[in-house]
Amino acid sequence: MNNFVPGQRRTTIKDVAETAGVGVATVSRVLSGGSASAETRERVLAAAARLDYRPSALGRNLRQQRTGGIGLLVPDITDSFYARLTDGVLSCARSYGEPVTLGVTGDDPEREAELIGTLIEQSMDRVIAVPSGDGEMWAPALRAGLNVVFADRRVRADVPGVVADDRAGLRTALEYLVGLGHRRIAFLGRHGQSQRVAAFTETLTSLGVPADPGLVVHARASRDSAYAAAAGLLQHRPDLTAVLAGGNMLGEAAVLAARELDVRIPRDLSLIMFDDVPWAELCSPPLTVIAQPAQDVGYRAAELVLRQGRRPRTVTLPTELVVRASCAPRR
């Protein structure tokens, strides 16, 4: 059975060639900016316009053995930070006319591996990822010639990355807290933030405050998990006087848990949150935060992955401590 519908068939490069009275090779050359005589170029362009011709990405991709566009892997698109990062990637990709394929890993290495597989299957050759698993997981992808750029976190030294300067932000925040007299400061982090945790303990000791491993807690990339971690921390360690939340979901969870347990911010507990979000100002009390340039991280990562040329090892973007009203001197 042949369900051919007259108007349905896609106009191909062959149609354009016929209409213009030239060979398909010439059409291809003209359209991809190759050399051609002025007269020929004009004829081809006219024909293409008249037939409303759009080259099929399918044919091109197969021929070139690669899919254009870029793959983007984030832990959770619902998290404002990653949403903004995604927005940055999209805005850069748009200026190159490249489509972006989005995948959500949920901070689960297994899902991440699965998604990488899908990308390879699609012959995507450019990927921006907020890695969840360890570096080893990316070995097959790199061997397959995948062009990878990490964002927000780095798990391999041989892959370029764009990150916010956590370390500096963290130091500013801790100096601020210690300056207010706090000593028992907890870190509420996500899995996969081992670097941030390390920076936390190091900085703390360098400020003369002994690190207490019991004050470092981790949550998975979900609201429930974040709340459980925050509530657990507050209940088991009533002695702590300040909390550093490693993300806006964690911060939200901390505020919620504190209210639930009738812990008053900032009177009983000082709180600083990684990542500035619009509602931090609306919150009661307004939250002091370490602002991160999420959008820029995404944009720069996209630039890095799209401009194949020279590849710097790593880009570090500045963070900023925004003081609002969620911290007070230790009582």
Add this chain to the structure above:
Amino acid sequence: MNNFVPGQRRTTIKDVAETAGVGVATVSRVLSGGSASAETRERVLAAAARLDYRPSALGRNLRQQRTGGIGLLVPDITDSFYARLTDGVLSCARSYGEPVTLGVTGDDPEREAELIGTLIEQSMDRVIAVPSGDGEMWAPALRAGLNVVFADRRVRADVPGVVADDRAGLRTALEYLVGLGHRRIAFLGRHGQSQRVAAFTETLTSLGVPADPGLVVHARASRDSAYAAAAGLLQHRPDLTAVLAGGNMLGEAAVLAARELDVRIPRDLSLIMFDDVPWAELCSPPLTVIAQPAQDVGYRAAELVLRQGRRPRTVTLPTELVVRASCAPRR
């Protein structure tokens, strides 16, 4: 010049066929679930596993004249509502193993058209869109055989859609406000929400409150635009006593503008916001909202577009009024 690298070449169906000692057609059949003798099937599967073969989506797509996967067009991924919607789409798509290509329209019909063009170029045949332009814009896409499902808004009757039951939520909210004695109720909406606006005025008159066109204001899909609209409304119409914000960004803007202008919520102004977001509870005061099942909208839309079978015209999901503390009786 031939930059052939031995280990680099992708293993193709041909390699598998050779290894298994069968023809490529047989391999293809086995892998896509066609009929084959048990012994052959086993040999092929073994060979495929041993070579770590993954069929190239490129070849398949070209052959089948369609790209798998689904395109998703949202106004703004930074908006929690659309982020959750996207999450729903992704979670459904994942269970089908289909990649999702994301585009951001910024509520700009021109950009929307551009993105549709990109999708057609990629031969994407399945699209979920929160439409920004008018229905006409989709005519070429539909003619090209694109399988479209609208989400959150509908602009064509001949395209299936998944929407939240704005009308009901709106009625409940307005009944609540009118019950509190409010008469001068403003609507702070986005462009592209003409239906919601219509429902607003209709419902209002049906409740015996005369509609005032001056109390309906629109903003674009950006934080700045939202703030400008909210501030403008509050300044020009000091007589209003309640505001219905048509999205969480608008709600945020309203709270901010009110603070700026020293308008107290809920004493001077009652506020109800479309779409429940985590921070609505953290806000001061906690915001009364019309909760929308954003994630479900996305999930159902994905189901609709992936299951080609029977296609219901429209799916309407329930909304819910969540009363918190941002509304008070009119003074």
Add this chain to the structure above:
DNA sequence: AGGGAAGGTGGATACGTTTTCATGAATCTC
């Protein structure tokens, strides 16, 4: 004027897959 360089042009090929079609073997039917 003749030889060579340079550049425009089109035919042919390859990319990896699915699907059609023909072939041959095996089983079933009367």
Add this chain to the structure above:
DNA sequence: GAGATTCATGAAAACGTATCCACCTTCCCT
């Protein structure tokens, strides 16, 4: 037992493009 039917199988075609290569024209230089 002969014809009909089913079934597994592989060769070949097609999808739309970019690129290699050979050809042809034109122009320049000696």
